[in-house]
Amino acid sequence: MGTHPMADTETKTRTPDSATPPDGASAVLVLGSGETIWGRGIGATGTTIGEVCFNTSITGYQEILTDPSYAGQIITFTFPHIGNVGANPEDIETTTPASRGLIIRGDITHPSNWRAAQHLDAWLKSNNLIGLAGVDTRRLTRLIRDAGAPTGVIHHAPDGLFDLDKLKADAAAWPGLEGMDLAREVTCRQTYAWDESLWVLHEGYGKQNAPRFHVVAMDFGAKRNILRALASAGCKVTVVPATASAEEVLRHKPDGIFLSNGPGDPAATGEYAVPVIKQLIKFGLPMFGICLGHQLLSRALGATTKKMHLGHRGGNHPVKDLATGKVEITSQNHGFVVNGDALPDGVELTHTSLFDGTLEGIRLTGKPVFSVQYHPEASPGPQDSYHLFDRFAEAMRQRRVA
Numbered sequence: 001m002g003t004h005p006m007a008d009t010e011t012k013t014r015t016p017d018s019a020t021p022p023d024g025a026s027a028v029l030v031l032g033s034g035e036t037i038w039g040r041g042i043g044a045t046g047t048t049i050g051e052v053c054f055n056t057s058i059t060g061y062q063e064i065l066t067d068p069s070y071a072g073q074i075i076t077f078t079f080p081h082i083g084n085v086g087a088n089p090e091d092i093e094t095t096t097p098a099s100r101g102l103i104i105r106g107d108i109t110h111p112s113n114w115r116a117a118q119h120l121d122a123w124l125k126s127n128n129l130i131g132l133a134g135v136d137t138r139r140l141t142r143l144i145r146d147a148g149a150p151t152g153v154i155h156h157a158p159d160g161l162f163d164l165d166k167l168k169a170d171a172a173a174w175p176g177l178e179g180m181d182l183a184r185e186v187t188c189r190q191t192y193a194w195d196e197s198l199w200v201l202h203e204g205y206g207k208q209n210a211p212r213f214h215v216v217a218m219d220f221g222a223k224r225n226i227l228r229a230l231a232s233a234g235c236k237v238t239v240v241p242a243t244a245s246a247e248e249v250l251r252h253k254p255d256g257i258f259l260s261n262g263p264g265d266p267a268a269t270g271e272y273a274v275p276v277i278k279q280l281i282k283f284g285l286p287m288f289g290i291c292l293g294h295q296l297l298s299r300a301l302g303a304t305t306k307k308m309h310l311g312h313r314g315g316n317h318p319v320k321d322l323a324t325g326k327v328e329i330t331s332q333n334h335g336f337v338v339n340g341d342a343l344p345d346g347v348e349l350t351h352t353s354l355f356d357g358t359l360e361g362i363r364l365t366g367k368p369v370f371s372v373q374y375h376p377e378a379s380p381g382p383q384d385s386y387h388l389f390d391r392f393a394e395a396m397r398q399r400r401v402a
Contacts, residue, residue: 019164026158027132029103030167032151032174039134041156042108043101043124049170050074050100051177052152053335054141056314060380061120062091064099065129068186068221069291069333071098071263072177074152075313076140083108086116087123090199093223093379098186098263101154102131103140130156148309149335151176177335178307181271182264183292186221187242194227194237211236213396216254218244218276220269220292221262225379230258233389243272246279255396256286259293261375266295266305266336274300281369286395288388289371291334297371298362302344308358311335312374315381318354319361319374327354330374331381337373338362368395 019036021028027041031052054076055064061082064075082104108120124131132154144150151174153167194217197206208231215235217227220242230237238252242262249257257280262269269292277300281287289297295305312332319330340349340359351361351372363370376385 021160021162026160027154027156028162028164028167029132029135030153030155030164030171032171034168034172036164037132037135037140039103039132040107041158042104042121042131042133043129043156045156045158046130047153047155047167047170048074048101048130049151049153049174051149051335052076052103052140052144053149053311053313054078054137054144055333056316057331057380058315060091060315062087062123063093063225063380064333065102066093066097066099067223067333068094068098069223069261069263071100071182071186071221072180073099073263074101074103074154075099076103076137076144077105078137078141080105080137081109083111083120085113086111086118087120088115088117090115090204093225094186097127097129098221099129101129103135103137103154104131104133105135105137107133130154132156144310149311178265179268180264181268183220183242183262183269183273186263187219188239189241191238191240191244194239195231196224196228197232198225198228206232208232208234208236213255213393214238214253215256215258215396216240216249216252217258217260218242218249218273218293220260220273220296222260223375223377223379225377226258226260226290229377229386229389230392233393235393242269244276246276249276249280250283254285255400256288256392258392259287259289259297259371261291261293261333263292265307266292266299270296270299281364281367284367284399286368286392286399287370288392290375290377291373294362294371294373295336295338297369298338298347301347301362301364303347303362304339305336306339308335308337312353312355312358315378317374319351320354321351321361323350328384329382330376330385331378332374334373368399
C-alpha cells in the first residue's frame with residue numbers, strides 16, 4: 001500500500017486532542033473524557049460506541065474480533081501488523097462478530113498467507129465492523145493502563161464530516177459495561193447439537209463420530225473453539241440458550257454441564273443464570289466453567305465479582321496451578337474478576353495470575369465442579385491448558401463408573 005499523508009504517529013501537524021481533522025483524516029476516536037484521536041477509517045463507515053480495551057496478542061486478530069466475549073468493546077491491537085494473514089471463513093468464533101470495532105497502529109497489512117481468502121478490510125466491511133488506523137496505539141494503551149478502560153466512539157466518515165459535539169456527548173453518556181447483561185445479545189436463540197472437533201493442519205476441522213459423553217453447554221456467548229475442544233475430548237455437545245432452566249438442561253440427560261464464556265457483567269447475567277446453576281449443582285453432575293461461566297459458577301457458590309481497572313486481554317498471561325506448582329501461559333479476555341479475598345467455605349482457590357495475583361480458578365471441595373478465568377481453548381493463544389477438557393471428561397468417566 002502507498003504512503004498516506006497521515007502515514008505514521010509521527011505526523012508533524014497532528015495533536016491527539018485537536019478539534020480540527022488533520023490532512024487525510026477520515027475517522028476519529030472520541031473518548032468519554034472528550035479527548036479526540038484522529039486517524040484513517042478502515043472497514044465499514046458510520047459510528048460505533050463501546051468500552052475501549054487493548055489486546056496484546058501477536059496472532060489471531062480474526063478470532064479476537066469474532067469472540068462473543070468482546071460484545072460492547074472496541075479493541076485496540078498493540079501488535080503493529082494487523083491483516084498480514086488476511087481473513088478466511090475458518091478462523092472465526094461466531095458467525096456474527098459482537099465486538100464494536102477496532103483500533104490499529106498502521107494501515108492494514110497486505111495479506112501473505114496460504115489460507116487467506118479475503119483482505120481484512122473487505123472482511124471488516126462485510127461484517128459491518130468499523131475501525132481506526134494510524135493511531136499511536138502505545139500511547140492509547142498507556143492511557144488505558146493508567147486511567148482504566150474508557151468509553152469511546154469511533155466515527156468513520158470518508159466525506160470528512162464530523163459532529164464532534166455530538167460524538168463527545170454520546171461518549172460521555174454511554175453507561176459502561178457495569179450492570180450490562182450482554183449474554184442475552186450473543187447467546188443462541190434455540191438449542192442445537194455440536195460435533196465439530198479441533199482443527200488439524202492439512203485436514204481442517206474434524207468431526208466427533210463416537211462420543212463417550214454427553215455435555216450440555218450453557219451458551220452465554222460460547223466460542224466455537226471451546227465446543228470443538230469438548231468434542232475432541234470425546235463429548236457430544238448440546239448447546240442451550242443462556243436463559244435455559246435447570247429442567248431444560250437436565251431434560252437432555254447430560255453426563256456433565258459446561259458453563260461458557262461470554263460478555264458483560266456477571267452480576268447482571270447472574271440475575272437469571274445463578275439460580276439455575278445453583279439448582280444444577282445439587283444434582284452432582286461434573287461441571288466446568290470458563291471465563292463468564294467461571295464467574296457465574298463462583299457467584300452461585302457464594303463468591304462475589306468486581307470490575308477490573310483495565311482487565312486481562314492477550315495471549316501471554318502466566319497462571320500458576322497451586323496444586324502442582326506448574327505455570328501455564330494462557331489466553332485471556334475478561335474485564336471482571338472473582339474476588340479472591342474472601343471465598344466461601346468449601347470453595348478452593350486453584351489458580352492465580354502471576355501478573356497481578358488475581359484469582360484465575362476455583363473448585364468445589366469434594367465435588368467434580370471447577371472453573372477457570374482464562375481460556376484453555378486458546379484460539380488464539382497458547383495451548384498449555386487443553387488438559388482441562390480432559391480433566392472434565394475424566395470427571396464424567398469417574399462418575400459413570402462410581
